[in-house]
Amino acid sequence: MGDFIVKKNKTEQTTVISLRIDKDLLEKYDDIANKANISRNELISKALEFSLRNLKLIDD
Numbered sequence: 001m002g003d004f005i006v007k008k009n010k011t012e013q014t015t016v017i018s019l020r021i022d023k024d025l026l027e028k029y030d031d032i033a034n035k036a037n038i039s040r041n042e043l044i045s046k047a048l049e050f051s052l053r054n055l056k057l058i059d060d
Contacts, residue, residue, distance in 0.1 A: 006032070019044075026040075
């Protein structure tokens with residue numbers, strides 16, 4: 001699996017969703033977003049895109 005590279009770029013169309021995640025996980029995302037100088041939202045969006053690109057579905 002490739003590396004998860006984080007860099008600034010403009011998003012095209014966005015929509016608002018609500019998401020519940022573990023507090024510790026959110027703190028990790030906030031820490032990384034601060035270090036990368038991007039918003040939490042942008043980092044989570046990039047992580048979701050990365051996971052979809054690298055997803056492998058296995059049939060039972």
